[in-house]
Amino acid sequence: xxxxxxxxxxxxxxxxxxxxxxxxxxxxxxxxxxxxxxxxxxxxxxxxxxxxxxxxxxxxxxxxxxxxxxxxxxxxxxxxxxxxxxxxxxxxxxxxxxxxxxxxxxxxxxxxxxxxxxxxxxxxxxxxxxxxxxxxxxxxxxxxxxxxxxxxxxxxxxxxxxxxxxxxxxxxxxxxxxxxxxxxxxxxxxxxxxxxxxxxxxxxxxxxxxxxxxxxxxxxxxxxxxxxxxxxxxxxxxxxxxxxxxxxxx
Numbered sequence: 383x384x385x386x387x388x389x390x391x392x393x394x395x396x397x398x399x400x401x402x403x404x405x406x407x408x409x410x411x412x413x414x415x416x417x418x419x420x421x422x423x424x425x426x427x428x429x430x431x432x433x434x435x436x437x438x439x440x441x442x443x444x445x446x447x448x449x450x451x452x453x454x455x456x457x458x459x460x461x462x463x464x465x466x467x468x469x470x471x472x473x474x475x476x477x478x479x480x481x482x483x484x485x486x487x488x489x490x491x492x493x494x495x496x497x498x499x500x501x502x503x504x505x506x507x508x509x510x511x512x513x514x515x516x517x518x519x520x521x522x523x524x525x526x527x528x529x530x531x532x533x534x535x536x537x538x539x540x541x542x543x544x545x546x547x548x549x550x551x552x553x554x555x556x557x558x559x560x561x562x563x564x565x566x567x568x569x570x571x572x573x574x575x576x577x578x579x580x581x582x583x584x585x586x587x588x589x590x591x592x593x594x595x596x597x598x599x600x601x602x603x604x605x606x607x608x609x610x611x612x613x614x615x616x617x618x619x620x621x622x623x624x625x626x627x628x629x630x631x632x
Contacts, residue, residue: 398517398592401459405521407528409603410454410466416447419454419466419506426506432568441504446470449478453604455525459515465507465522469529473498481541484566485574488559489539492576497536499576502526520553520592525603527554527586527593530579532600539576541565550575553590555582 410416420440427433427441446452451471457464472479475493479501482489493499505522512518530538542550543562550556555577562571587594601607 394517395590395592398520398590401515401517402521402524402592404459405464406458406461407525407603408456408458410456415456416454418463419456420447422463422466422508423504423506426509427568429509432570443468443480443504446478446480446503451478453525453529455522455603457522457525459511459518459521463508464511464518466504467502467506467522467526468504469526470501470503471498471529471533471535472501479539481539481574484541484563484572485560488574492537498533499537499539500526500530500533500535500579501539501541503541519549520590523553524593528595528600529604531583531595532604535579537576538579539574541572541574543570543572547573547575554586 408415410419417440420442423441424433424436424439428435433441447454447468449470453469455467455469457466470479472482473493473496475490477493477499479489479493479499480503481501482493489499502523505519507518507522526538526540529535538554538556539559540550540556547556547558551558556575557577559574559576562573565572597607
């Protein structure tokens, strides 16, 4: 039975790898790109009954979308926008992380301990593609995984709905940090989850090779390593800031 399960997982992983060949990741930078991501968010959230209709047809969170250490990802399949996420990098009690406002008792102690966190929120996918391709969710989540590696994050975190928590646990080795809670502006409850990225990285990439990447690919998304160290240093304090600046110099 274990061999059958392992074989099925391997076949699925191969399928996701083939699907990745059709995909491209970008960071939304222009007003038109950002608006496309905000509209896709709205369509996905409305379709899932997570919010009431809005006249502007967008989900735009000024504080988190415009933060200096925020990246709005766009995943294209065959040249068409298929999905988006938002990534926020932070450390210290003044970090600009969506989870800090909803789960302060869970997140703040880890930030005070000097940990660097990369948070993935606002995951959205096109209905027609996600229905036809179950592997799409893995592809859309990939930039967040790449960001955790690029910025040498201690923890990767997310706030999924209760019914999606098993996916994060299985794929990314996330642990549940608290029970699902009400989330501002949405109609469902969302739990806070996280994983020790450094401890789980090798296991994840062995099981799901699609999450492997090169420094060149990560730099193409998030900037050169020197810039990455600078971005991370703005989110760090003490020893980790020094280490990031030192490594950038070499």
